Amino acid sequence: MNGFMNTHIPEKSKVAISFPGRSDFRVVPPNEAYVSVFDRSFHFGDSVYEVVRTYDGVLFGMKEHTDRLRNSMKLGLWAHLPDFSLIERMIKDTCRQYFSEFGRKDLYVRVTVSRGIGDTNIDPTTCGQPYAVVIAKEIPPAPDWHATKGVEFATVQRRRNSHEALPPSMKSGNYLNNVLAIVEAKHNGGSDAVMVNAHGFVTEGTTNNLFIVKNGVVWTPSMDAGILEGITRAMILNLCRQHKIPVEERLFTIQDVFSCEELFLSSTTREIVPITKLDGQAIGNAKPGPVTVSLRKLLREHIASEVKKQPSLFEMV
Numbered sequence: 001m002n003g004f005m006n007t008h009i010p011e012k013s014k015v016a017i018s019f020p021g022r023s024d025f026r027v028v029p030p031n032e033a034y035v036s037v038f039d040r041s042f043h044f045g046d047s048v049y050e051v052v053r054t055y056d057g058v059l060f061g062m063k064e065h066t067d068r069l070r071n072s073m074k075l076g077l078w079a080h081l082p083d084f085s086l087i088e089r090m091i092k093d094t095c096r097q098y099f100s101e102f103g104r105k106d107l108y109v110r111v112t113v114s115r116g117i118g119d120t121n122i123d124p125t126t127c128g129q130p131y132a133v134v135i136a137k138e139i140p141p142a143p144d145w146h147a148t149k150g151v152e153f154a155t156v157q158r159r160r161n162s163h164e165a166l167p168p169s170m171k172s173g174n175y176l177n178n179v180l181a182i183v184e185a186k187h188n189g190g191s192d193a194v195m196v197n198a199h200g201f202v203t204e205g206t207t208n209n210l211f212i213v214k215n216g217v218v219w220t221p222s223m224d225a226g227i228l229e230g231i232t233r234a235m236i237l238n239l240c241r242q243h244k245i246p247v248e249e250r251l252f253t254i255q256d257v258f259s260c261e262e263l264f265l266s267s268t269t270r271e272i273v274p275i276t277k278l279d280g281q282a283i284g285n286a287k288p289g290p291v292t293v294s295l296r297k298l299l300r301e302h303i304a305s306e307v308k309k310q311p312s313l314f315e316m317v
Helices: 040-044 062-075 084-102 144-148 176-187 231-242 254-258 290-308
Strands: 013-018 025-028 047-055 058-060 107-114 131-138 151-159 192-196 209-214 217-221 247-250 262-267 271-278
Touching: 013 084, 025 084, 040 107, 047 062, 047 290, 058 084, 058 290, 062 084, 062 107, 062 231, 084 107, 084 131, 144 271, 151 176, 151 262, 176 192, 192 254, 209 231, 209 254, 217 231, 231 247, 231 262, 231 271, 231 290, 262 290, 271 290
Parallel strands: 151 192, 151 271, 217 247
Antiparallel strands: 013 025, 013 131, 047 058, 047 107, 107 131, 209 217, 209 262, 262 271
């Protein structure tokens, strides 16, 4: 094991690295995975990324994540785009090699695309072609108490980036805003943060979308609050409409959160998790609420149904 490796890096992982301007890549163990010190993502956070997951060997929501990756590059004013068919091959091959070596697990798959390698000059015209890195590792099962008891969040003074500064709808590698927020949240006793924008409207958690239930209606921050357009968030909105659960995309404040009946997060890797305390204060009766429980069940049923329709990478290992 290389001296740079430590116990915080998952040894049971596989990494694919492409080569700028080329159509090939290599899949390596984590101790052999390196990028150049002249990479723009290292110096400026000048990269975009997506996280896809697998269920029973099926890559779930690939099209939606790929579309959002393209949109992030558009928002990032990228002059050159990578080969998306190459990225898809990288994802599939990395997963297959993981399955072959470590067994059939549900995987977290992170795709990072750097704008390129070049001189330490902030001007992007000084760098080369974009290239991708894919990391595949196991998603450990969530603790049972996440669903039965819920988690605790905290409010923070750190404000979410504004549209005019760094669009929150661009899933970029420049994540310091979120890093500082989660540090503050943990200092305040929460596992994550409820972030608001400069106008005081609720936006999202550091790596998740947020929903509340107020007077029987599901509310989630609208896009103009300054949020990432979550893939799981969109599924939940559709499920609400299909099952006649009242739902609104709207602006609301932290005071609305404290007075709501239910609060929950959504994300690709965590699906739906109830949040039962905020700043140590109970949300509702401090237990997962009936709407949250119902939507969590509906979401899992929807995912299971969609997974059955798609080919599994297990069959190709």
